[in-house]
Amino acid sequence: MDVTNWNNYPVKNAEVVFFDTKGELRKLIDTNEHLIARGLGRCYGDASLSDTIIEMGKYEKALHFDRESGVFECQAGLSLDDILKITVPHGWFLPVTPGTKFITAGGAVASDIHGKNHHVDGSFSNHVLKLDIMLADGTITSCGPEEKADLFRATCGGMGLTGIILGVRFRLKKIETSYITQRQVKASNLDELLGYFEEYKHYTYSVAWIDCLKKGKHFGRSILMLGEHSRNEELPDKLAADPLVVHGDPKLTVPFNLPAFVLNKFSVKSFNALYYGKNLKKIQQGIVHYDPYFYPLDFVHSWNRMYGKKGFVQYQFVLPLSATDGLVRIMRRISEKNMGSFLTVLKVFGPQQSLISFPMEGYTLAMDFAIEDGLFEFLDELDQIVEEYGGRLYLTKDARMNARFFHDSYPHFREFAEIVRKYDPQEKFSSLMSKRLEIRG
Amino acid sequence: MKNILLLGAYSDIGQALARAYAAEGNNVWLAGRKQEKLDDLAADLRIRYDQGVETFLFDAADTDSHESFLEGLPVLPDSVVCIFGYLGEQEQAQSDWEQAHRILMANYVGAVSVLNRVADAFEHRGKGSIVGISSVAGERGRQSNYLYGSAKGGFTLYLQGLRNRLFKKGVHVLTVKPGFVDTRMTEHLQLPGPLTAKPEQVARAVVKAERKKKNTLYVLWMWRWIMLIIKLIPEPVFKRLSL
Ligand SMILES: Cc1cc2nc3c(=O)[nH]c(=O)nc-3n(C[C@H](O)[C@H](O)[C@H](O)COP(=O)(O)OP(=O)(O)OC[C@H]3O[C@@H](n4cnc5c(N)ncnc54)[C@H](O)[C@@H]3O)c2cc1C
Ligand SMILES: NC(=O)c1ccc[n+]([C@@H]2O[C@H](COP(=O)([O-])OP(=O)(O)OC[C@H]3O[C@@H](n4cnc5c(N)ncnc54)[C@H](OP(=O)(O)O)[C@@H]3O)[C@@H](O)[C@H]2O)c1
Numbered sequence: 001m002d003v004t005n006w007n008n009y010p011v012k013n014a015e016v017v018f019f020d021t022k023g024e025l026r027k028l029i030d031t032n033e034h035l036i037a038r039g040l041g042r043c044y045g046d047a048s049l050s051d052t053i054i055e056m057g058k059y060e061k062a063l064h065f066d067r068e069s070g071v072f073e074c075q076a077g078l079s080l081d082d083i084l085k086i087t088v089p090h091g092w093f094l095p096v097t098p099g100t101k102f103i104t105a106g107g108a109v110a111s112d113i114h115g116k117n118h119h120v121d122g123s124f125s126n127h128v129l130k131l132d133i134m135l136a137d138g139t140i141t142s143c144g145p146e147e148k149a150d151l152f153r154a155t156c157g158g159m160g161l162t163g164i165i166l167g168v169r170f171r172l173k174k175i176e177t178s179y180i181t182q183r184q185v186k187a188s189n190l191d192e193l194l195g196y197f198e199e200y201k202h203y204t205y206s207v208a209w210i211d212c213l214k215k216g217k218h219f220g221r222s223i224l225m226l227g228e229h230s231r232n233e234e235l236p237d238k239l240a241a242d243p244l245v246v247h248g249d250p251k252l253t254v255p256f257n258l259p260a261f262v263l264n265k266f267s268v269k270s271f272n273a274l275y276y277g278k279n280l281k282k283i284q285q286g287i288v289h290y291d292p293y294f295y296p297l298d299f300v301h302s303w304n305r306m307y308g309k310k311g312f313v314q315y316q317f318v319l320p321l322s323a324t325d326g327l328v329r330i331m332r333r334i335s336e337k338n339m340g341s342f343l344t345v346l347k348v349f350g351p352q353q354s355l356i357s358f359p360m361e362g363y364t365l366a367m368d369f370a371i372e373d374g375l376f377e378f379l380d381e382l383d384q385i386v387e388e389y390g391g392r393l394y395l396t397k398d399a400r401m402n403a404r405f406f407h408d409s410y411p412h413f414r415e416f417a418e419i420v421r422k423y424d425p426q427e428k429f430s431s432l433m434s435k436r437l438e439i440r441g
Numbered sequence: 442m443k444n445i446l447l448l449g450a451y452s453d454i455g456q457a458l459a460r461a462y463a464a465e466g467n468n469v470w471l472a473g474r475k476q477e478k479l480d481d482l483a484a485d486l487r488i489r490y491d492q493g494v495e496t497f498l499f500d501a502a503d504t505d506s507h508e509s510f511l512e513g514l515p516v517l518p519d520s521v522v523c524i525f526g527y528l529g530e531q532e533q534a535q536s537d538w539e540q541a542h543r544i545l546m547a548n549y550v551g552a553v554s555v556l557n558r559v560a561d562a563f564e565h566r567g568k569g570s571i572v573g574i575s576s577v578a579g580e581r582g583r584q585s586n587y588l589y590g591s592a593k594g595g596f597t598l599y600l601q602g603l604r605n606r607l608f609k610k611g612v613h614v615l616t617v618k619p620g621f622v623d624t625r626m627t628e629h630l631q632l633p634g635p636l637t638a639k640p641e642q643v644a645r646a647v648v649k650a651e652r653k654k655k656n657t658l659y660v661l662w663m664w665r666w667i668m669l670i671i672k673l674i675p676e677p678v679f680k681r682l683s684l
Contacts, residue, residue, distance in 0.1 A: 018625070020451065021477050058625070061485035075481065086489055 005041045008311030012049040026138040036431040037160045039104030044314040045399030046432035070172040076106030076165040088246045092172035095127035105168040111396035112157035112357035116205035119350035125156035132167035136428035154419035157357030177243040179230040180293040184284040190220025197348045208346045212335045247291035316366035319391035326389035356416040358394040403438035446470045446518040449525025451478040453624035457640035468493035501551025520570040534588045548592035563612040570613045573600045583684040620664035
């Protein structure tokens with residue numbers, strides 16, 4: 001069966017299997033070579049593709065939810081979408097969430113995802129209490145920040161190479177309402193924007209949209225989007241009647257058409273509409289439900305197909321805070337080349353202590369490129385700039401970087417590879433990505 | 442609030458039914474062959490719906506155990522939903538009795554064994570509801586799946602007979618013919634999208650049809666007409682087709 005992830009590149013002909021019980025999974029591990037777990041396939045590339053793909057989608061039961069303390073445990077195939085439906089009505093939210101709710105708990109751990117609150121709350125693994133993992137020999141091991149810490153550290157962000165994550169126990173975040181008090185601040189150029197990031201860094205959520213087409217003194221024209229979970233007293237009466245309403249409720253109307261911003265043709269228009277339209281004031285404030293706030297793209301099903309058959313890639317890098325020059329150089333190159341999206345998303349990461357996770361203190365920028373002739377050569381060129389400034393690329397968004405760049409740009413790569421070897425000496429678990437990046441040598 | 446017994450609860454359709462019944466404020470009793478699966482499903486349902494959830498080991502093919510299985514329930518349930526089934530390998534079953542037997546047990550004999558007892562108890566009480574998940578495959582024998590089809594066909598007729606018998610006794614019987622459903626049973630098949638339902642769709646339709654005391658439910662309306670046409674093809678023509 002042909003399998004491909006969110007960006008439709010690459011395509012892998014694979015045997016796709018699933019399991020209901022630990023015994024069945026063990027049998028699959030015993031009888032197959034080159035296995036990798038796959039959640040909802042929301043990574044952009046080859047991380048969850050291999051000869052044999054273990055679909056986690058049916059292993060999706062909620063196992064424990066303490067409504068007092070906010071500790072939640074589930075099988076690794078449960079989606080964030082379902083977790084929110086279960087926890088929000090009781091006043092608990094995901095500690096960290098990506099830009100889509102259609103990913104699994106296992107995928108959140110394996111990519112050690114980050115959200116708009118990284119500078120305050122760190123990445124997903126910072127909130128994980130315990131993982132249950134089936135190792136290559138079929139045994140099940142628990143690990144956590146203090147228990148079997150080497151296995152834990154290599155599993156968070158380890159892209160599925162230590163074993164199959166079966167269960168995830170983590171801490172939720174207390175909320176009073178399911179709404180976000182949003183604040184938008186316009187910046188007329190990059191310097192101004194970076195200043196605002198600093199000025200508003202006490203905000204829990206922050207991310208900026210940048211118009212890459214603007215040159216000259218408006219280079220980096222952008223909107224910084226800030227947010228806090230709304231408190232009860234902030235809600236207008238209409239919303240206060242049901243302050244913890246979950247998404248998907250038909251009562252909720254969604255006045256939102258931003259998803260088009262991923263598409264070059266429409267993106268500039270919708271950005272301009274936002275920048276010049278009703279958004280006349282420099283600072284704009286409002287209350288929105290968490291669904292359009294965090295997951296605008298989820299409102300357009302299968303927008304990824306709009307890039308056509310060849311697919312697309314996302315290029316997400318992080319550069320240290322000191323490397324604003326590098327940031328400018330990369331953005332300039334992209335707008336000269338006219339290849340990427342006209343709009344990109346910029347975020348400032350806080351410090352992060354981890355083995356192989358992507359975030360590090362600095363600027364991260366993500367942008368989509370339709371696959372076309374010359375693209376990969378161009379991205380190689382960008383890799384050089386990223387490397388020059390001591391940055392790196394996000395594995396879960398990568399389908400093309402070379403092994404040497406990866407090895408040199410992740411400072412703990414060798415230690416990571418050692419731990420993977422220790423727990424999986426026979427290389428049972430491998431993916432197109434682990435081969436491409438020569439993680440096992 | 443009712444007590445709903447789900448036989449074959451961990452099937453994809455069964456899980457969707459358990460969620461739908463619990464979401465409507467009922468207690469759900471999960472019966473199946475593997476305790477680990479039942480425990481996982483039970484934990485999930487308790488967390489999501491705050492309803493009473495119980496688990497019971499049950500094997501449709503082990504007919505000797507059915508009496509004690511039913512006696513082991515806390516009380517007689519309000520509804521029994523018979524979901525288990527097995528598609529099997531038609532070609533293998535043509536020459537391998539063990540395979541054929543498994544198909545007959547899982548789709549017909551096991552169901553009769555357990556529902557006979559349920560029917561008596563419901564008749565005696567003068568109240569209750571029986572839901573059977575049968576199949577459109579039971580409406581006409583075809584070379585590609587007549588073992589499964591004949592067992593489901595038998596099950597459909599059995600439910601029809603039960604309905605005829607129990608109607609006067611205040612017991613309702615609903616026959617469900619889902620058409621294609623996107624589940625692990627059909628995962629290896631290429632199903633036509635518009636004719637294929639999601640398990641959640643089946644579950645919603647079943648809960649509603651039971652409430653409205655429908656007799657037969659085709660989950661997607663097209664299937665009623667498709668099967669009508671298939672049944673209308675004269676046998677001399679039908680036998681020449683490869684279906
Ligand atoms: C619209 C969109 C927005 C996004 N926004 C963000 C964002 O803001 N921040 C961010 O960090 N990411 C973001 N992502 C990326 C996404 O969060 C990650 O790729 C995530 O890992 C996908 O999870 P998944 O369940 O779909 O897993 P897959 O994509 O199927 O797999 C991803 C990796 O996880 C591994 N894996 C999955 N399940 C298991 C398991 N049970 N055991 C072991 N390994 C496993 C796979 O082997 C693979 O290496 C976004 C993606 C999309 C499509
Ligand atoms: N999918 C379709 O297109 C379709 C169409 C029409 C009708 N149906 C019917 O819908 C019902 C549910 O099937 P599904 O599609 O949800 O597939 P499924 O997930 O494969 O479910 C089949 C279930 O039957 C159970 N089972 C099989 N033999 C059993 C036995 N001897 N004792 C107890 N349980 C037994 C299995 O239990 P274990 O979990 O223990 O293996 C499994 O849970 C079946 O009756 C099927 O025939 C399905």
